[in-house]
Each structure stands twice: as C-alpha cells, then as structure tokens.
Amino acid sequence: EPEVTQTPSHQVTQMGQEVILRCVPISNHLYFYWYRQILGQKVEFLVSFYNNEISEKSEIFDDQFSVERPDGSNFTLKIRSTKLEDSAMYFCASSETERGGQYFGPGTRLTVT
Amino acid sequence: GQQLNQSPQSMFIQEGEDVSMNCTSSSIFNTWLWYKQDPGEGPVLLIALYKAGELTSNGRLTAQFGITRKDSFLNISASIPSDVGIYFCAGIGGSNYKLTFGKGTLLTVNP
Numbered sequence: 302e303p304e305v306t307q308t309p310s311h312q313v314t315q316m317g318q319e320v321i322l323r324c325v326p327i328s329n330h331l332y333f334y335w336y337r338q339i340l341g342q343k344v345e346f347l348v349s350f351y352n353n354e355i356s357e358k359s360e361i362f363d364d365q366f367s368v369e370r371p372d373g374s375n376f377t378l379k380i381r382s383t384k385l386e387d388s389a390m391y392f393c394a395s396s397e398t399e400r401g402g403q404y405f406g407p408g409t410r411l412t413v414t
Numbered sequence: 415g416q417q418l419n420q421s422p423q424s425m426f427i428q429e430g431e432d433v434s435m436n437c438t439s440s441s442i443f444n445t446w447l448w449y450k451q452d453p454g455e456g457p458v459l460l461i462a463l464y465k466a467g468e469l470t471s472n473g474r475l476t477a478q479f480g481i482t483r484k485d486s487f488l489n490i491s492a493s494i495p496s497d498v499g500i501y502f503c504a505g506i507g508g509s510n511y512k513l514t515f516g517k518g519t520l521l522t523v524n525p
Contacts (some may be wrong), residue, residue: 327423334512343515344515403459405449406455407456410454
C-alpha cells in the first residue's frame with residue numbers, strides 16, 4: 302500500500318541553525334501539506350501546497366518557514382533560523398483531491414537546543 | 415477560527431466492549447476524517463466522510479457525518495488491546511484545504 306515517507310525520523314539542531322525536513326508524498330497525490338504537533342497537543346496546520354505554489358498557510362508559517370517541491374517526488378519544509386519553540390513533531394501529508402482524505406507520514410521529531 | 419470539540423477526553427474500557435466518541439463544531443465542515451495515532455507515530459486515516467448523513471464502516475469501526483455537517487461520531491465494536499491509542503477527529507471546511515483537528519480521545523483497553 303502506498304505511503305508517505307519522511308526523513309529524518311529525528312533531527313537535533315541548535316537554536317539559530319537551518320533545518321530541512323524531507324517528505325516523499327504518495328505518488329499520484331497532487332495536494333501536499335505540513336503539520337506540526339507539539340508534545341501532548343493536537344496536530345496543527347502549517348501550510349498546503351498545490352500546483353507548485355502555496356495555497357494556504359497558517360499564522361505559524363512565518364517568514365522563517367518555506368516549502369519546496371524540488372523534483373517530481375520530494376516535498377521539503379525549511380526552517381531558516383530555528384527557535385526553541387520550533388521543537389515538535391512535523392508531519393507531512395498528501396491527498397489525491399482538494400478535500401479528500403489526507404494521508405500522513407510517520408513524522409520528523411525536531412529538537413532545538 | 416474553526417474548532418472541533420471532541421469528547422470524551424479519555425476512556426477506559428474492558429476488552430470486548432463497544433466504545434463511542436464524538437466531535438462537534440459550531441462551523442460546517444465539507445469533509446470529516448477520523449484518525450488514530452499511536453505514540454511517536456503519525457496519524458493513520460481510519461474513515462473519511464464526505465456527505466451529510468453518511469454512515470461508513472471500516473471493519474469494527476463505524477462513523478457517521480451529521481446531517482447539519484457540524485458533528486460526527488466514531489464507534490468501535492468489540493474492542494481489542496491494539497485499539498489503544500489517541501483518536502482524532504479532523505475536518506475540512508470553508509474554502510480551504512487544511513485539516514482542523516480535535517484534541518483527541520485517549521482510549522485505553524484493559525485485557
């Protein structure tokens with residue numbers, strides 16, 4: 302069964318450093334998303350991406366965040382200058398249609414020290 | 415913004431029992447999804463609902479989308495130990511594609 306994959310599974314970085322989180326969405330899906338989940342809290346939307354551009358972003362997704370689909374398979378989230386409060390699980394998701402079921406990857410645990 | 419109120423917050427049941435959890439909102443959603451999340455893992459899609467009043471099953475799981483599009487319930491029949499986890503409802507509403515998540519229901523099944 303097709304699935305969303307994410308790398309790395311765990312990333313530790315120092316405050317102020319740049320990180321890139323990588324995702325490979327399900328191959329025939331056209332809509333891509335990033336969410337985050339702070340420990341013990343609910344999943345929060347960051348950004349949606351369709352047709353090579355951002356279709357929606359949340360207040361969390363400020364100028365320090367960017368997304369890119371560098372080729373036909375990868376979808377990346379970059380945080381330019383990490384802050385302590387960026388520590389969270391980051392989930393990539395994809396869907397076939399704009400309001401279809403979204404399938405999540407296993408997540409990347411980001412720890413900012 | 416849109417919010418989903420999920421209840422109960424936690425449940426403790428015996429193996430073999432049926433369980434029900436629900437979500438309500440003051441906003442209308444076009445799509446309603448139910449996910450299960452195990453510790454340290456990503457949410458796994460259980461059931462997707464697209465039409466008001468829709469009743470859908472996936473094995474021992476049954477979910478319904480309320481007629482008003484503002485609520486949904488998830489039932490699990492004959493629970494087993496591997497049903498343990500956090501169950502989230504999530505909705506897509508308005509003109510956007512993002513998922514709004516509920517706070518989750520923690521299910522514990524005693525063997």
